[in-house]
Amino acid sequence: AQKITQTQPGMFVQEKEAVTLDCTYDTSDPSYGLFWYKQPSSGEMIFLIYQGSYDQQNATEGRYSLNFQKARKSANLVISASQLGDSAMYFCAMREGSYARQLTFGSGTQLTVLP
């Protein structure tokens, strides 16, 4: 089974609107972390936001927020007030276990912001 599933290969959003990128995960470890990274066409990986499994509140970083639904094992990224510069590939990733270090990535969602 896939550990990280991103079911939206591509998404379109109008500039200034909000968009939700889906991510579901699969783990039996009670301690885990969920990350979102942005990869523009230039190729670099930019960290956006982190949610720990024991965090009580949903993470927020500026225009990015994480809709964390633990029982459903989902960690959707919400981008508010989309900008043209948000057009990129977005990856969800998970770190399992308290001491593990490797990140397991999903297949990504290509977001295109329309003017």
Added chain:
Amino acid sequence: EPEVTQTPSHQVTQMGQEVILRCVPISNHLYFYWYRQILGQKVEFLVSFYNNEISEKSEIFDDQFSVERPDGSNFTLKIRSTKLEDSAMYFCASSVAGGGETQYFGPGTRLLVL
């Protein structure tokens, strides 16, 4: 703002040749990582490194691969005898600590094996 740097940005090599990819992690970070991304595919973990030794590695990281921290700033990935399927973007990352700490990625080295 401190960042991870990688050199070269692009490398073209012949099959069977050795390549060394270089990374300078963020200066106060203690954990270092290599990931790769074959064109159009997901990012895959290769190896993590702490205190001058490998702490985790994936099944991709076979005997053809090695990592080294030759001095206080550089972190290298060596591929001894490249294969066509090694063509990928290779990302170095670093974090202050292991576990839940955020890993910050470098810009990547695009390796093409001919």
